[in-house]
Amino acid sequence: MVDxxxxxxxxxxxxxxxxxxxxTAEALRMxxxxxxxxxxxxxxxxxxxLLEAHGRRVRLTAAARLVLHHTEAVFEQLRRAESELTAYVQGEAGEVRVGAFSTAVPALVVPAVRSLKASAPGVTVRVREAEAAQAYDLLAAGEVDVALSLAAHAPTARDARFHLVPLLADPLDVALPRDHPLASAPALRLADLAAEPWIFGGSGPWSDITRAACEAAGFSPAQGHAASGWTAILAMVEAGMGVALVPRMAAVPRAGVAMRHLTEDRPVRHVLAATRRGTTEAPAVSRVLQALREVSLA
Structure with a gap:
């Protein structure tokens, strides 16, 4: 085979x-x-x-012209490769796989993808919904490049595998039945709801977050019902079955639910992005992180 x-x-x-x-020598500086x-x-x-004498000059042989005919496609492909490589180095092209928990997808990932379509249309984002805790397993296994999770699930800073990027503190609001006596109160504290039945997961991080927020306000919440999905939780609130803490990112308007901001206590959940160490500065990954940060600040 020819080399x-x-x-x-x-x-x-x-x-x-x-x-x-x-x-030719002048053009190529040779x-x-x-x-x-x-x-x-x-x-x-x-x-x-490849060359034959033609007076005092040389000209290409038929074989040379045949070779160049076929190599034009090679040069064209190399030009494309160079163009795409330049775009990749500048963060304007590439594929980034993002794993994100359910409420982060519409609140953060989708707006970031929309922004990238305008600013860096060559960057392709592949989204995979994953539980916040699962995101780090996917990241460690190389199945995603960026993982969005909650600080409660994050590994410690001593874990050398990951680089953590804080995105936002998502406020936790109280969901009340629309006809609840405190639904229109001028000010609302968590302590005002100490006697209410609470709706939250039977175990796991959201149970921990709800219990910790209520205990910081001076009471232990009585769990009236257990649910982990926000659709189910808000449906039960709407039916008058109890009250719940709901992340502002997860709140979906329902006619029978009043979402109230707390005047005191103001619990939050912290949302992080994570990458494998050594990949954070990869141009396309950096572009996606930038878009996520911009959305979180909006």
Whole structure:
């Protein structure tokens, strides 16, 4: 099989365009003797004559023209590769796989993807919904490049596998039945709801977050019902079955639910993005993180 030499083919191509060895040497910043030597070596490698005398000049043989005909596609593909590589280095192209928990997808990931479509249309984002705790397993396994999770699930800063990027503190609001006596109160504290039945998960991080917020306000919440999905939780609130803490990112308007901001206590959950160490500065990954940060600040 012929060992094709792109540099030598470029010299042959330039000779076709410039017409003489001297002009070719000037265009490529080489000496005429170097041009001649490279073309002689290329002819030897290909096993065919590439130049023939034509008066005081040389011209391409039929074999040389045949070679250049086929190598044009190669040069075109190399130009495309160079263009795409430049875009990749500048963060304007590439594929980034993002794993995110359910409420982060519509609140953070989708707006970031929309922004990237305008600012860096060559960057493709592949989204995978995953539980906040699962995101780190996917990241460690190389199945996603960026993981969105809650600080409660984050590994410690001593874990050398990951780089953590704080995004936002998501406020926790109280969901009350629309006809609840405190639904229209001028000010509301968590302590005002100490006697209410609470709706939250039977275990896991959201149970921990709800219990910790209520205990910080001076009471232990009585769990009236257990649910982990926000649709189910808000449906039960709407039915008058209890009250719940709901992240502002997760709140979906319902006619029978009043979402109230707390005037005191103001619990939050912290949302983080994470990457594998050594990949954070990859241009496309950096672009996605930038878009996520911009959305979180909006």
């Amino acid at each position: 094709w030499d792109i540099r030598k083919l470029q010299i042959l191509r330039t000779l076709r365009e410039e017409g003489t060895v001297t002009a 000496t005429p003797s170097a041009v001649s030597q490279q073309l002689t070596n290329l002819a030897r490698q290909l096993g065919v004559p």
